[in-house]
Amino acid sequence: MHSTQRMAGHPAIPWETCCHGNKPVFASQHGGRTRKAVLASAVFHSPRPISGDRAPVLGRPAMALQMPRVASLRRHKPRSYPCQIATAAAAPGFGDSLNPRLGSGTAPYHSNTSPNSTSGGPDGCTADVSTSSHGNNNTFNSAGGYNRINNNTGRRGSLAPLRLVDIPGKGRGVVATRKLSPGELLLVCGPLALVQGPAQTMVQVPQQQSAKVGARRTQQRPTSVANAGAIGPDGVTSWVPKAAASISEAALVSELQRLEWSPRQAQILAFLYRGVQEPVSTGRPTPRRGVPATAAAEAEAADNAGGVVLDLTDLTDPWDGGDPFAIATTPSAAVSTRQAVTGTSLTHRSGLMAEQLAAVVRLNATGLPSDDVLLAKLYGRPNHSFIGLWPAHAMLNHSCAPNAVAVVSGSELFIRCCAPVPAGGEVCITYSGALGLGPLPLRRALLERNHRFRCMCPRCMAEERVPRELAQLWSDIMMLASQQLQPQLVAAAAALRVSSRNGNGSSKSGNAGGPSSATSGQTTTAASATAAAAVLPSLLDVRGQVAKCFGLFEETLGQLSLSPQEALWLQASMYPLYETRARCAQLITTAVSGATSVSGVSEETRSPEQHQTHVQQLELADPGELPPQQQVQVQQQEQQQEDINELERRLSEEYLDALSLCLRLQGAANAGSDMHVQLAARYDAACAAHVARHPGPRARQLAMDARQRLERALGTRYGIEGGSQFEGTSGGVRTEGFDTSDPPMAEEAEALKAPLTAPSLEELVAVLDELRRQQLQP
Numbered sequence: 001m002h003s004t005q006r007m008a009g010h011p012a013i014p015w016e017t018c019c020h021g022n023k024p025v026f027a028s029q030h031g032g033r034t035r036k037a038v039l040a041s042a043v044f045h046s047p048r049p050i051s052g053d054r055a056p057v058l059g060r061p062a063m064a065l066q067m068p069r070v071a072s073l074r075r076h077k078p079r080s081y082p083c084q085i086a087t088a089a090a091a092p093g094f095g096d097s098l099n100p101r102l103g104s105g106t107a108p109y110h111s112n113t114s115p116n117s118t119s120g121g122p123d124g125c126t127a128d129v130s131t132s133s134h135g136n137n138n139t140f141n142s143a144g145g146y147n148r149i150n151n152n153t154g155r156r157g158s159l160a161p162l163r164l165v166d167i168p169g170k171g172r173g174v175v176a177t178r179k180l181s182p183g184e185l186l187l188v189c190g191p192l193a194l195v196q197g198p199a200q201t202m203v204q205v206p207q208q209q210s211a212k213v214g215a216r217r218t219q220q221r222p223t224s225v226a227n228a229g230a231i232g233p234d235g236v237t238s239w240v241p242k243a244a245a246s247i248s249e250a251a252l253v254s255e256l257q258r259l260e261w262s263p264r265q266a267q268i269l270a271f272l273y274r275g276v277q278e279p280v281s282t283g284r285p286t287p288r289r290g291v292p293a294t295a296a297a298e299a300e301a302a303d304n305a306g307g308v309v310l311d312l313t314d315l316t317d318p319w320d321g322g323d324p325f326a327i328a329t330t331p332s333a334a335v336s337t338r339q340a341v342t343g344t345s346l347t348h349r350s351g352l353m354a355e356q357l358a359a360v361v362r363l364n365a366t367g368l369p370s371d372d373v374l375l376a377k378l379y380g381r382p383n384h385s386f387i388g389l390w391p392a393h394a395m396l397n398h399s400c401a402p403n404a405v406a407v408v409s410g411s412e413l414f415i416r417c418c419a420p421v422p423a424g425g426e427v428c429i430t431y432s433g434a435l436g437l438g439p440l441p442l443r444r445a446l447l448e449r450n451h452r453f454r455c456m457c458p459r460c461m462a463e464e465r466v467p468r469e470l471a472q473l474w475s476d477i478m479m480l481a482s483q484q485l486q487p488q489l490v491a492a493a494a495a496l497r498v499s500s501r502n503g504n505g506s507s508k509s510g511n512a513g514g515p516s517s518a519t520s521g522q523t524t525t526a527a528s529a530t531a532a533a534a535v536l537p538s539l540l541d542v543r544g545q546v547a548k549c550f551g552l553f554e555e556t557l558g559q560l561s562l563s564p565q566e567a568l569w570l571q572a573s574m575y576p577l578y579e580t581r582a583r584c585a586q587l588i589t590t591a592v593s594g595a596t597s598v599s600g601v602s603e604e605t606r607s608p609e610q611h612q613t614h615v616q617q618l619e620l621a622d623p624g625e626l627p628p629q630q631q632v633q634v635q636q637q638e639q640q641q642e643d644i645n646e647l648e649r650r651l652s653e654e655y656l657d658a659l660s661l662c663l664r665l666q667g668a669a670n671a672g673s674d675m676h677v678q679l680a681a682r683y684d685a686a687c688a689a690h691v692a693r694h695p696g697p698r699a700r701q702l703a704m705d706a707r708q709r710l711e712r713a714l715g716t717r718y719g720i721e722g723g724s725q726f727e728g729t730s731g732g733v734r735t736e737g738f739d740t741s742d743p744p745m746a747e748e749a750e751a752l753k754a755p756l757t758a759p760s761l762e763e764l765v766a767v768l769d770e771l772r773r774q775q776l777q778p
């Protein structure tokens with residue numbers, strides 16, 4: 001099981017001496033005490049080369065790592081496509097969607113990705129902006145108020161002072177005319193058209209095995225931290241319904257063709273189509289993908305939009321309140337894009353032909369395997385896969401360090417600020433989903449391929465300054481992590497699952513049966529402990545390699561002159577490595593727990609009656625009254641237990657540290673995404689389990705810190721009623737900055753509070769707990 005990949009020139013590392021060749025020393029012939037002693041020494045003496053290893057100096061050949069040459073990043077074919085809404089949402093088959101802009105946010109480096117503190121800095125996209133030729137700024141209240149709410153429900157609209165402008169090199173975009181803060185609700189958008197899949201009431205997470213381990217352990221002793229805060233044995237963290245349907249762009253095109261259009265909706269559509277036609281000149285100009293319009297259609301589209309100035313507020317509620325459009329359901333989704341597009345070349349009522357409608361959809365639509373799971377649960381609604389066109393949302397440009405996040409709930413799309421935006425700064429979302437947590441070449445390739453522009457956001461610019469040799473080294477490290485270390489972890493996790501299943505079965509039979517079944521139960525438990533121990537060498541190997549990669553990466557990062565924010569962004573681009581580290585630490589914790597779950601070979605071979613007597617002796621007898629030989633035995637066992645507890649505490653802290661760093665990186669580059677929230681919830685649960693098992697001031701501090709970070713992540717995505725991190729917000733609607741001396745505005749602000757009241761932290765945490773309980777169910 002040992003990997004042969006080692007850092008060149010590094011001496012054998014101490015823990016290798018604990019493994020005889022490739023054979024684990026934890027084989028059953030070792031006595032319980034011996035096994036534990038070896039186990040403790042193996043883990044305690046594992047290498048700590050994080051800062052100790054020499055880093056290559058700049059210019060040194062990048063391949064300091066001995067690893068198989070792997071396909072270059074550029075040739076690496078991602079398994080799924082980015083989506084416009086930052087999310088980890090990945091559902092089986094969704095990546096097969098015909099829509100290249102849709103699909104899961106699954107990171108390409110691992111078969112399943114887990115889904116980061118909300119420390120994401122300002123986007124800095126303060127590009128020279130000029131007032132839009134399209135924008136009608138009359139409705140904007142320069143006193144700092146929101147724009148009008150133009151619908152019957154009083155829900156949809158622009159809630160912050162935003163302005164639609166022309167941004168050089170990007171077409172149109174949205175800027176803030178005052179400072180915005182994380183958690184602030186910016187836009188509540190209604191769709192122009194929406195296709196939803198069938199209702200999904202079941203939220204299934206392929207993490208059950210890990211959860212079962214947790215359930216079993218809780219019967220024996222306090223919750224294991226590794227299981228309480230699990231990233232999951234396969235790194236799957238998504239709460240997305242399993243049966244999520246794949247909906248193609250074609251379904252949305254059909255829906256656009258089907259709808260009865262008034263001139264207003266036709267204008268909005270033509271307005272969106274203009275974005276398809278306009279050339280983009282950022283960086284290296286790349287060809288736009290817009291389908292050349294026929295002269296007649298172009299003239300008609302121009303006519304429809306011509307002279308009409310649409311503002312952001314005109315786009316937030318295309319159907320003027322309510323849901324006059326019927327939400328289409330999936331049958332039409334079965335139509336392929338080709339059929340839908342070539343089958344009809346009719347000019348649409350908007351003046352656009354089917355090809356042009358398809359281009360509008362391709363460039364502006366958004367779809368996911370599920371709308372927001374947490375909100376659906378909170379409001380008792382089913383989830384739906386969907387593809388929709390929200391025109392106001394479609395005005396937001398992309399940044400790899402987004403400062404806004406979009407959340408779809410039912411037919412509504414909410415946009416919240418997720419990192420501070422200075423007055424005049426551009427408000428950007430990410431189009432990359434989880435793939436945003438990858439390196440520059442990968443992000444660029446995907447954006448160029450799917451969206452036809454070259455991203456020049458501050459994060460990309462910082463990463464562009466990294467010397468070629470280092471970029472190559474980092475890319476090699478990522479390849480090692482994804483192509484070798486992660487598969488090794490997946491195999492180890494599978495072996496642990498099997499061992500825990502055996503252990504689970506044994507404890508049942510031991511409880512239910514008579515003496516003979518108890519004996520067989522103990523034997524199985526011992527076997528499962530041995531199996532858990534057998535996984536450790538492979539895990540320790542991964543841990544050593546990850547630590548070396550980490551040392552190299554962090555040291556080379558230190559050689560660059562970067563601001564703290566830039567350093568965080570670059571670390572976020574190596575997220576898979578950080579995640580591998582956390583996962584490895586988690587699995588080691590689980591394996592060690594499993595390996596130490598029986599207390600020795602002598603116990604294994606005792607008869608049930610002998611065992612019972614022994615337990616009573618240990619628990620009830622005053623050690624002073626025991627015969628000397630037994631006193632020594634009791635002391636030895638107590639010492640062993642202390643050693644194991646200390647080992648578990650250190651491993652648990654190592655896991656929490658790794659998880660904490662992952663959370664920080666999510667906050668820097670993916671704040672307010674569902675991945676961020678899920679990870680924050682896991683960190684919170686893991687810290688709570690840690691403090692239960694290893695109480696003390698440090699553990700309590702960790703738990704408090706985790707709860708604050710969860711609150712921040714939730715507040716960023718959903719807004720929190722009275723959240724401590726979000727002073728100035730009221731029910732998710734920020735009232736500070738509103739000119740309350742203006743009576744109509746104050747009224748509107750008041751009216752908004754009711755329908756948009758944000759959930760409280762308690763409500764959200766209760767839903768998170770409920771989701772976790774569902775995960776624990778077999």
Ligand SMILES: C[S@@+](CC[C@H](N)C(=O)[O-])C[C@H]1O[C@@H](n2cnc3c(N)ncnc32)[C@H](O)[C@@H]1O
Nearest residue numbers: 170171172275282364394395396397398451453
């Ligand atoms: C959903 S639209 C955003 C609004 C668009 N700018 C418009 O005028 O209609 C997506 C398109 O905007 C442009 N875009 C978005 N983000 C960009 C960026 N960071 N740099 C350059 N172009 C960008 C690309 O042409 C992309 O295909």
